Amino acid sequence: MSFSLYVHIPYCQAKCPYCDFNSYAASAWPEADYTAGLIAEIELRCSEAPFADQSLRTIFFGGGTPSLFAPESIGRILETANRRFGIERDAEITLEANPGTVNHAKLAGLRAAGVNRISFGAQSFDDATLKFLGRIHDAAQTREAAAMAHRAGFDRLNLDLIFAVPGQTLASVISDIEQAAALGPDHISAYNLTFEEGTAFFTDLKRGRIKPLANDDQAAMYAAVREELPRRGYAIYEISNYAQPGCEARHNLTYWRAQTYLGIGAGAHSFALGSAGGGYGRRWWNERNPARYIELASQGGTAEAGAEEINSATGASEFVFLNLRLRAGFELEDFQARFGRTFDEIFGARAEPLIEGGLLTRGNDRIFLSDRGLELADSVFAEFV
Ligand code: SF4
Secondary structure, three states: OOOEEEEEEEOOOOOOOOOOOOOOOOOOOOOOHHHHHHHHHHHHHOOOOOOOOOEEEEEEEEEEOOOOOOHHHHEEEEHHHHHHHHEEEEEEEEEEEHHHHHHHHHHHHHHHHHEEEEEEEOOOOHHHHHHHOOOOOOHHHHHHHHHHHHHOOOOOEEEEEEEEOOOHHHHHHHHHHHHHHHHOOOOOEEEEOOOOOOOOOHHHHHOOOOOOOOOOHHHHHHHHHHHHHHHHEEEEOOOEEEEEOOOOHHHHHHHHHHOOEEOOOOEEEEEOOOOOOOOOOOEEEEEEOOOHHHHHHHOOOOEEEEEEEEEEEHHHHHHHHOOOOOOEEEEHHHHHHOOOHHHHHHHHHHHHHHHHHOOEEEEEEEEEEEEHHHHHHHHHOOOOO
């Protein structure tokens, strides 16, 4: 048995106006104290069920901007994780990096520390778009960062792109794809810009200072992304994720397949199948404030701020809408093995109209979104909540 570990590092050089992650702009950060908190959390969790007797198959350093931390800090966290849980020999170990925060020495240090996959927040190759998005880097820095990552020995590289940014055209989205693919990543994520409550863009939108692109334009951009990336060798395997064969992000597959993961760090969420009471599963989340997190974690106690037991009915809903994000959907047999009842018994009445309406497809004992379902995914998921 194995599980995935998510490590949240919440500091950024600047807060991007579209970002609703638990991240904070900082010119200096308490790296030693925060690292000590993460290590203390590993020490605490390693003797608890269900992690005590499982090894790690994937680790993901996300944020925030984990590349702000020194390779030595990342190495200490990995060393503790390996000693306490055991990291599998072929584990995928990803670190998110901002192209404006790396140099060759840092990337080489991260590689030597055991990180084997880098995910750059490229977002766009148009400098005006990057400026609008409040990014601290320009397109030239992304090109340089990707080349440095390859030179530092990273065979596995992801580039994140954002489309449907106000002012963007279909041609500029396609140009971003061309330029991203030209850098030779094995994985590309392309996200539709959303305006989340609590972000600066959300306020700008409410006050009429920015205007989202028309829905039709956004849909045309998503269609172009789905056409252009596969043409360049990146097959879609999740609503927003594309990979060369065999290069899917194993860590994120843990989330979409509703499997067990431990999240450590400020505001990190965790999910474990099964619970002490014999129920379906348990979800919990940490204190969000980094200073408070450090205080709680470094005292050796839990940094947990809340938790919920998940019953089988909620678990079945989550299983369906998470797995449906995947292009291959899920096997009906897997559903039955996990919930002890068939998909049709629980969701047949809800799925049938979606299948008839051409949003869901059933074939080869699997259920998955149709091409049209991909475009209207949120309304399909809503049917299973
Ligand atoms: S760099 Fe990433 S995590 Fe930090 S504010 Fe920007 S989008 Fe959010």
